[in-house]
Amino acid sequence: MKSLDDLKKIRDAAQSKVNMRGKNDGMRVLVGMATCGISAGARPVMNTFVEKIAENNIEKVTVTPVGCIGECAIEPIVEILEGDIRTTYCRVDVEAAERIVKEHIIGGKVVLDYVIGKYRL
Amino acid sequence: MNELSLHILDICQNSIKANADLIEITITENIDKNIFMIEITDNGHGMSKLTLSEVSDPFFTTRTTRKVGLGVSLFKMAAEMANGSCVLSSIVDIGTKVTAIFEHNHLDRAPLGAIEDSINILILNEREIEILYTHKYNNQIYIFDTREVKKVLDGIPFTDYNVIMWIKNNIKEGIKMIQEEESR
Numbered sequence: 001m002k003s004l005d006d007l008k009k010i011r012d013a014a015q016s017k018v019n020m021r022g023k024n025d026g027m028r029v030l031v032g033m034a035t036c037g038i039s040a041g042a043r044p045v046m047n048t049f050v051e052k053i054a055e056n057n058i059e060k061v062t063v064t065p066v067g068c069i070g071e072c073a074i075e076p077i078v079e080i081l082e083g084d085i086r087t088t089y090c091r092v093d094v095e096a097a098e099r100i101v102k103e104h105i106i107g108g109k110v111v112l113d114y115v116i117g118k119y120r121l
Numbered sequence: 122m123n124e125l126s127l128h129i130l131d132i133c134q135n136s137i138k139a140n141a142d143l144i145e146i147t148i149t150e151n152i153d154k155n156i157f158m159i160e161i162t163d164n165g166h167g168m169s170k171l172t173l174s175e176v177s178d179p180f181f182t183t184r185t186t187r188k189v190g191l192g193v194s195l196f197k198m199a200a201e202m203a204n205g206s207c208v209l210s211s212i213v214d215i216g217t218k219v220t221a222i223f224e225h226n227h228l229d230r231a232p233l234g235a236i237e238d239s240i241n242i243l244i245l246n247e248r249e250i251e252i253l254y255t256h257k258y259n260n261q262i263y264i265f266d267t268r269e270v271k272k273v274l275d276g277i278p279f280t281d282y283n284v285i286m287w288i289k290n291n292i293k294e295g296i297k298m299i300q301e302e303e304s305r
Contacts, residue, residue: 001291001294001295001298002290002291002294006287007270007291008273010281010283010287011274011277011284013283014281015277034192035131035134035190035191035195038127038130039122039127043130043238044238047238047241050280054280054281054282054285055282063245064246064247065242
């Protein structure tokens with residue numbers, strides 16, 4: 001098991017990198033994490049976003065769990081906010097999350113296969 | 122929901138909604154007595170007696186985006202399916218406690234599952250909340266406290282990749298260790 005000493009090493013390494021991010025500037029990824037989202041599989045989706053973004057050292061992107069927006073049938077819903085631009089993805093699974101990180105967050109191109117308009121409610 | 126850790130994540134969202142800044146999650150596994158117990162205690166704004174009597178009704182919710190609220194009802198159902206029960210108590214301005222008891226070896230008792238994933242999501246909530254996770258397995262005990270971790274981190278965010286991995290590993294291995302220790 002990794003001990004608190006290991007955590008101290010991680011802290012010291014991170015301090016030398018000096019890439020403390022501001023909280024709400026830049027892109028925001030909102031993952032629906034209410035009962036509907038959780039039972040549709042939002043937990044692994046959110047963890048994929050968090051891990052992929054951290055792994056690729058992408059700065060100024062925050063991933064946040066949010067409540068339900070009332071379209072429970074098409075959960076897991078993920079919204080990406082960039083300034084005034086809002087992209088809503090629905091029925092996101094781990095595979096879709098990986099694509100969104102790669103193509104949208106890194107590549108800057110909306111992944112049309114999963115945007116909300118593609119599905120009939 | 123096929124893992125109890127998903128229910129825990131769901132119930133804790135209620136605590137966050139209630140403005141709690143400390144959530145205590147305690148798992149007690151007692152093999153001899155055949156008990157699996159989950160206790161979730163928060164210091165949120167609590168509920169009135171009337172609200173408390175309504176929360177396990179699936180058609181009760183405080184939200185406005187939809188007409189049903191299934192979180193507590195599903196958790197209760199999961200407990201009752203495993204020959205157990207789910208009890209809520211709450212005091213306004215003090216907090217709320219949810220206690221669910223399951224028969225440990227009941228066929229319909231869902232596994233705890235990836236509790237480290239649930240805790241990780243709770244930590245990343247916008248409103249910073251402290252999590253005290255205690256896991257008891259017979260006489261062994263494992264504790265994870267975000268306040269302790271924060272002290273060591275000294276300002277390094279929880280979103281750092283190595284920190285995320287450390288937390289997940291610590292919880293996963295910590296629980297495994299107490300279970301192995303006990304079965305020796």
